Structure formats: C-alpha cells, structure tokens
Amino acid sequence: MDQYLQLNGITKKYGDFTALAKVKLDIRKGEFVTFLGPSGSGKTTTLMIIAGFEKATAGDVLVEGRSLSGLAPHERNIGIVFQNYALFPHKTAVENVYFPLQMRGIKRTEGLGKAAEMLELVGLRGLGQRYPKELSGGQQQRVALARALVFEPSLLLLDEPLGALDKNLREQMQIEIKRIQRTLGVTTIFVTHDQSEAMSMSDRIVVFEKGEIQQAATPLEIYHRPRTRFVAGFIGExxxxxxxxxxxxxxxxxxxxxxxxxxxxxxxxxxxxxxxxxxxxxxxxxxxxxxxxxxxxxxxxxxxxxxxxxxxxxxxxxxxxxxxxxxxxxxxxxxxxxxxxxxxxxxxxxxxx
Amino acid sequence: MRLVGIAVVIFIAAPLVIVVPMSFSDARSLQFPPPGYWLGYYQAYFTDVSWLRPTWNSIIIAAATTVLTMALVVPACFALVRHRFKGKSIADLMMLMPLAVPHIVIAVGYYSFLGDLRLVHTHLGVVLAHTCLSVPIAFLVLSANLKGFDRNLERAAQSLGASPVQTFLHVTLPILRPGLVISALFAFIQSFDETVVAIFISGRDAETLPRKMFDSIRQEADPVIAVISTLLFVAVLLAVIAPFAWRGIRSRFARTALPAPSPAGR
Missing domain, CATH: 2.40.50.140 (Nucleic acid-binding proteins)
Structure with a gap:
C-alpha cells in the first residue's frame, strides 16, 4: 500500500487531558476514509491537526513523505468543508469559489470561468450570481464543496458536512459527494458520528473512541469483524x-x-x-x-x-x-x-x- | 393599546414637528406657531461666523474623536473578545466605566486634570475627553459584532490559501464593515452631541456647536437654534437612509458587473 497521507503517532494534550493518544494511520492516494466516533472521541481534533489549525503535542503529519508540521494552514493546500459551510456572506457563490484561485494569483476572468465550471460539476449551473443567503442548505453545501476542490487540493477534509441537512437531502448529498470525489480522484477524509453515512460512503472507516483508533478497516469488515466491544456496539445493531x-x-x-x-x-x-x-x-x-x-x-x-x-x-x-x-x-x-x-x-x- | 402607541409616537415626534416650522419663522425669538415664514435665519446661520466657527469646531473635534476612538477600540475588541488573559474581566469593566460615571463628574474631573496639562480650552483637550466617552459606546457596538463573527470563516479562508493578512483584508474586514461603520458613527455622534464636558472644557477657542446653542438659548432664544436643529435632523435622516439606498444600488451593480458566464457554463 503506497502511503499518501501518514499520521505518525499524533498525540494531543490539553493540560492533563489527553485528547489524542499516538494516533497512527496510513491513507492511500484517492482513498475515501471516514473518521467515525461519538463526539469528543478525537476525530475532529485529528482533522484540525491535519489542517494545521491545531498543533499536535507530539507526532507528525506527512503527505507523500513530506512533513506538514512547519507549514501554516494557508500553505498546506488542503480543502476543507466545514459543518456550517463557512461561505463568505459578502461574496456571491461564484466569487466564493473563485477565492482560493484569487489567493493563488489567478486573474479574475480566468478564475471566475474556472469557478463557474466547478459550480457546474457540483450541479449548480446558473446559480453562481446568488449570495449564500439566497441559496438552500444543500446548495450552500455544494458551493462549499466546489470552493474546497477548485484549487486541486492535495487533500479534502469534510467536517460533518451533512449534519445540518434533513434526511432526504442528506442521502442525496452522500451520493453526490461520493460521485464528485470519484470524478476528481481526490484523497478525502470525512468526519461523522453517523454510522450509516460512514457505511455507505467510505472505502475505509476509522473508528475513534477516547482519543484512540479502535479499528481501521473496510465498512463490511468493521460490521462483520469488529475488533472491540466498542466498535461492535457503535456500528449497526x-x-x-x-x-x-x-x-x-x-x-x-x-x-x-x-x-x-x-x-x-x-x-x-x-x-x-x-x-x-x-x-x-x-x-x-x-x-x-x-x-x-x-x-x-x-x-x-x-x-x-x-x-x-x-x-x-x-x-x-x-x-x-x-x-x-x-x-x-x-x-x-x-x-x-x-x-x-x-x-x-x-x-x-x-x-x- | 393602539391609542397609547399613537400617543407615544406623537409625544416623541412633536418636538421635531415644532422645531421644523420654527426654523422658517420670522419671529424675533423662538415662537410657536410662527407668525410668518421666511428663510432669514437660515441665511443668518450660514453667514454668521459666530455660528459657523462652532460648527466647524464640532466637526473637527468629532472627526478626531472618531479616529482616536476607533484606533483604540478595534485592537481592544479583538483582544478582549478573542483572547483569554489575566485581568481580562477587569479590562472589560474599565472599558465600560465612563458609561457608569455621571457626565458632570467626568467634566469636573477633566477640568482640573486637563487644566494641569494646560489642555483646557484647546481642541486636543476636548478630543481627549470626548474619546474617553466614545470608547465604551464604540466598544459595545463593535464587540457585539465581533462576538457574532463565525471564526470558521477565517479558518476557511486560510485553508483556501489566504495568509493571515489576506484573511483579515478579504474576509474579516468586509464582514465586520457594517459594525465598524456603526460604531464609528456612534463615536462621532456622541462627540458631536456632547454638551456637559464641552461646556467645561471647550472654552472660547474650541467652542462646540452644542455649547454655543446652550449659551445662545440662555441669553436670547435665537431662532437660529431651530435652524440648526432642523439641519441636524435632516443630516441624521440622510445618514439613516443612505446605507439602505447604497446597499440597493451596490447589489444591483455587483451582479451586472460580473462577467457573463461562458457559453460552456450555461
């Protein structure tokens, strides 16, 4: 297995409290990996350390063998979709998607064209001129996804992106995200506490509990061969x-x-x-x-x-x-x-x- | 219930209704209803140096107060809203202190304090005193705005490749702009309106408009006061309407200004 992203013994402590204990994980290029666990299990902390918003107490994150520790978040080239989408309210949809290109010095006409193409890929043709507040939750979600993908990031991180959507829309977006991820072949980490979401979308599920990885395996293996009592109880009935x-x-x-x-x-x-x-x-x-x-x-x-x-x-x-x-x-x-x-x-x- | 509401509105609006016709009155002192109408007092206001000088003083002092206030309040807000540190609650309290102390007490305090520094009767003295009074108001408005600011927006910007400075310029500042404008406006109005401290400190050289009006009404009830009140009322009205009009124009403009989507995008 070629190791595209490596988490090398990541530990995070807040005073005496250990939020993450020596998390070790290898992820292949193009893989769709889900971090699954109850709230406070350390999955979001891990994501924030990969993104660079949190600093690990010990351990290292490597992409293609190169350490990310010395890099600020804006130097990491990682796309993130936040739970509340975090769209810029003062910019239209297409301007939101253009933003990462703008930061990379791409000219406005060219960048806006590329942003419009990306919006089309996520199924928002013709809605680019709208402001975020004029879009539905599902549409905002798609804009956030387009914005996180338009600059061809080396990694896509999704932090419980479907939490705010209703059930039907959520299932629709699960399929949609999976389709877009396959089209672009981007290595993706998806964080959720919803096991059915994890089962239906992932190549591999990583189950977190109390700051430790309980098991990392394919959905079927997790379901049929849970390694710990916790995994057995958490996944399925x-x-x-x-x-x-x-x-x-x-x-x-x-x-x-x-x-x-x-x-x-x-x-x-x-x-x-x-x-x-x-x-x-x-x-x-x-x-x-x-x-x-x-x-x-x-x-x-x-x-x-x-x-x-x-x-x-x-x-x-x-x-x-x-x-x-x-x-x-x-x-x-x-x-x-x-x-x-x-x-x-x-x-x-x-x-x- | 509705009658009470109407009564309250009338009571609040009545001074405005009275002051506007009085400004066009040809009576020799403030009088309602006016015996006749002319524009003589408007002419008097715009030609009389003894009125124009305090107006100019007020504008300069309010503008300087606004600049100084914002220079202090913006960094203070970011520090006090976003960070935890030792003595933060005391710092919070100190920011709001001037609101709790009666103006007359503050005025007397400044009179003796600025007197020692030889700043009484100077523009700088009034600006310093007014800044102390404007800071808590601007701080309250801006910190409420900043507390409601979703920090994930800044994180998103950084993950998309914006450096901290770019994040501030492209995301934080534009989103906070309404809050900044309103808190600056409050600082300006606070200083422009302020009378008690101005009476104590401004003296003849830095005389502000409210102080001049106060002196004038005490001595002769000059109808020019009604003229100034009307002008101020119109100015405030414009200031309130302008942002709405601006927003309407801008959003229409912003949409048409974008390049048309490529044929492939349709």
Missing part, C-alpha cells in the same frame, strides 16, 4: 453477550444461553472471558425449535414495526436480546408471548477485547 470460552475450538458458555457454538477466527484460550456478537438480523424467530441451529426460548417484550421489517425486543432469562425480522414474519407472535429464537454457529462472532 448488536446483541453483545458476555461469555466464557469452554473449548478453544468453538464453544462458549453464557449462564442464560448455555453452551454456544461458534467458528473461531483468532486463537483463544480456555476459560477466557469474551463477548459474543450476534447481529439481530442473523437471528430467526419461530414457534418451535429449529434443527441444526442453536435454539433459545425468548420472552417477547416489545415489537417495533417499521413496515418492511420489525424489531422484536425480549429476554432470554435475564439476558436482553434483539431480533430483526421481515415484516411478514412478525404476525406469528405478539408482545408478552414466548417464542423460539435460533441462529447458526457462523452468526456468532467472538470479541476478545
């Missing part, structure tokens, strides 16, 4: 079951569930305390036990119906369980009833951390 390994070849025990078979991926030792992850959509609901699967009796407490699917929440003994079923299947049970849940050994994933 999950049943996290405390258990103890009784057989390193594929058996674990939980007081409520009894013995559970699983397919081991990493080496485990007998007697080790682990967490079992079973995704709600991998559990089947039935009246009677099913042969060839692990079965358990669940007391149904709540059924949340979404139309095409439903979430069934209940308990096996004192262990809370969530099951996601297709909408048609939910008619067989009612709240307060007891039913049978079952899963295959392959559905059980062991998390040792």
């Amino acid at each position: 999950s049943n996290l079951i405390p258990a103890r390994i009784t057989d390193a070849a594929g058996k674990a025990e939980n007081p409520a569930l009894g013995t559970c078979d699983f397919t081991p991926v990493e080496t485990l030792s007998q007697g080790q305390d682990v967490t079992l992850l079973i995704r709600p959509e991998h559990i089947r609901l039935s009246r009677k036990p099913v042969e060839g699967r692990k079965n358990a009796a669940m007391q149904v407490e709540t059924i949340v119906n979404y139309g095409d699917n439903a979430l069934v929440i209940g308990r096996v003994g004192d262990l809370p369980m969530r099951v996601r079923v297709l909408g048609a299947d939910v008619v067989i049970i009612q709240e307060g009833e007891e039913c049978c849940i079952s899963w295959l050994p392959e559905a059980v994933f062991v998390i040792s951390r």
Whole structure:
C-alpha cells in the first residue's frame, strides 16, 4: 500500500487531558476514509491537526513523505468543508469559489470561468450570481464543496458536512459527494458520528473512541469483524453477550444461553472471558425449535414495526436480546408471548477485547 | 393599546414637528406657531461666523474623536473578545466605566486634570475627553459584532490559501464593515452631541456647536437654534437612509458587473 497521507503517532494534550493518544494511520492516494466516533472521541481534533489549525503535542503529519508540521494552514493546500459551510456572506457563490484561485494569483476572468465550471460539476449551473443567503442548505453545501476542490487540493477534509441537512437531502448529498470525489480522484477524509453515512460512503472507516483508533478497516469488515466491544456496539445493531470460552475450538458458555457454538477466527484460550456478537438480523424467530441451529426460548417484550421489517425486543432469562425480522414474519407472535429464537454457529462472532 | 402607541409616537415626534416650522419663522425669538415664514435665519446661520466657527469646531473635534476612538477600540475588541488573559474581566469593566460615571463628574474631573496639562480650552483637550466617552459606546457596538463573527470563516479562508493578512483584508474586514461603520458613527455622534464636558472644557477657542446653542438659548432664544436643529435632523435622516439606498444600488451593480458566464457554463 503506497502511503499518501501518514499520521505518525499524533498525540494531543490539553493540560492533563489527553485528547489524542499516538494516533497512527496510513491513507492511500484517492482513498475515501471516514473518521467515525461519538463526539469528543478525537476525530475532529485529528482533522484540525491535519489542517494545521491545531498543533499536535507530539507526532507528525506527512503527505507523500513530506512533513506538514512547519507549514501554516494557508500553505498546506488542503480543502476543507466545514459543518456550517463557512461561505463568505459578502461574496456571491461564484466569487466564493473563485477565492482560493484569487489567493493563488489567478486573474479574475480566468478564475471566475474556472469557478463557474466547478459550480457546474457540483450541479449548480446558473446559480453562481446568488449570495449564500439566497441559496438552500444543500446548495450552500455544494458551493462549499466546489470552493474546497477548485484549487486541486492535495487533500479534502469534510467536517460533518451533512449534519445540518434533513434526511432526504442528506442521502442525496452522500451520493453526490461520493460521485464528485470519484470524478476528481481526490484523497478525502470525512468526519461523522453517523454510522450509516460512514457505511455507505467510505472505502475505509476509522473508528475513534477516547482519543484512540479502535479499528481501521473496510465498512463490511468493521460490521462483520469488529475488533472491540466498542466498535461492535457503535456500528449497526448488536446483541453483545458476555461469555466464557469452554473449548478453544468453538464453544462458549453464557449462564442464560448455555453452551454456544461458534467458528473461531483468532486463537483463544480456555476459560477466557469474551463477548459474543450476534447481529439481530442473523437471528430467526419461530414457534418451535429449529434443527441444526442453536435454539433459545425468548420472552417477547416489545415489537417495533417499521413496515418492511420489525424489531422484536425480549429476554432470554435475564439476558436482553434483539431480533430483526421481515415484516411478514412478525404476525406469528405478539408482545408478552414466548417464542423460539435460533441462529447458526457462523452468526456468532467472538470479541476478545 | 393602539391609542397609547399613537400617543407615544406623537409625544416623541412633536418636538421635531415644532422645531421644523420654527426654523422658517420670522419671529424675533423662538415662537410657536410662527407668525410668518421666511428663510432669514437660515441665511443668518450660514453667514454668521459666530455660528459657523462652532460648527466647524464640532466637526473637527468629532472627526478626531472618531479616529482616536476607533484606533483604540478595534485592537481592544479583538483582544478582549478573542483572547483569554489575566485581568481580562477587569479590562472589560474599565472599558465600560465612563458609561457608569455621571457626565458632570467626568467634566469636573477633566477640568482640573486637563487644566494641569494646560489642555483646557484647546481642541486636543476636548478630543481627549470626548474619546474617553466614545470608547465604551464604540466598544459595545463593535464587540457585539465581533462576538457574532463565525471564526470558521477565517479558518476557511486560510485553508483556501489566504495568509493571515489576506484573511483579515478579504474576509474579516468586509464582514465586520457594517459594525465598524456603526460604531464609528456612534463615536462621532456622541462627540458631536456632547454638551456637559464641552461646556467645561471647550472654552472660547474650541467652542462646540452644542455649547454655543446652550449659551445662545440662555441669553436670547435665537431662532437660529431651530435652524440648526432642523439641519441636524435632516443630516441624521440622510445618514439613516443612505446605507439602505447604497446597499440597493451596490447589489444591483455587483451582479451586472460580473462577467457573463461562458457559453460552456450555461
């Protein structure tokens, strides 16, 4: 893997508080990487250090092997889209997009022409003469994107850019940003706390928690092979079951569930305390036990119906369980009833951390 | 409720309604309703050196006060709004102090203080005193503006390649311009209006318009006062309307001034 952007052991301390602890990450040229994590996990701090607005206590940021530490923000050639867009209110859309070219000494006629082309690429043909306040949220977002891309930055940073948009517009912009990023092939870091946004847009997701990287992997790997309990709980819906390994070849025990078979991926030792992850959509609901699967009796407490699917929440003994079923299947049970849940050994994933 | 509102408006506007016709009156002293109309007192105002000199003094003093005030307030605002440092809350308080102290107390204080420095009865003395009174007003207006300023705009500018100086010139300054203009205007008006300190300090050489008006009304109730009041009223009215008119003209102009988008862009 060629390393285009390298974060080399970045640490940030505010007095005694450690906001970032030795963050290390390599990003390929043209890659779309998402920093995902709850607020205060250090993802935005990392972004601000890359941009040069914050100074790392230790560590270094390198682009193509060259350190950025000695450079002021305006010397770094990095495009940023801020959460509130930060469009200049006293300039029209096209003048906003022209601004980075103006700062690079490009003449007005030529620069405005290039800015107009960029506005067209983001789908704002003919709206260049409007002031930001005359544009909708989604349109302002596109202007901010055009402005951050028009000078061919070596890196594009997006700081929760979709946070202020409503759900439909947000999905539309996700597709749009992805399309523009592919067209231009610009290396992109996208910061968000929305996991579905991260899943749908990224080549790779980097999960942050308490100033540390928990896992950096493709969306599917993050979903199916979470490395830590935190990642498993943060991404998607999950049943996290405390258990103890009784057989390193594929058996674990939980007081409520009894013995559970699983397919081991990493080496485990007998007697080790682990967490079992079973995704709600991998559990089947039935009246009677099913042969060839692990079965358990669940007391149904709540059924949340979404139309095409439903979430069934209940308990096996004192262990809370969530099951996601297709909408048609939910008619067989009612709240307060007891039913049978079952899963295959392959559905059980062991998390040792 | 509506009647109360109308009554309040009438009460506030009445002095204006009375003073305007009085300025065209041909009576020998202030009198309402005027017995007849002429422009003689306008002529008197514009030809009489004893009125024109204080007017000129007032304009010079107010302009100098504005310049000095802004030179102090702009850096102070940036420091006090954007940075945290030891003694900041005391500095904040000191900036606003002159608002809390009665003008007459300030006037007496300056009279003796500037007297020691031999600055009483000079333009410089009045400018210094007025600056002290203008600073808190300009500071309040500008710091409110600066607090509402989104610093991400400056960060965005820097990420787009603007050096700190370019960022200030292309982004910070244009966006703060309305705030700067208004706070400068307040500083100017404060000085132009100020009477108490002027009476104590300005003396004969640096006599300001309000002081001259005060003297004049005490001695003879000269209808020229009504002329000046009317002129000031018109000036203020123009100052209020001008920015709106300017904005309307400018936004139309700015749009047409841009080069037409290339055919490929359409």
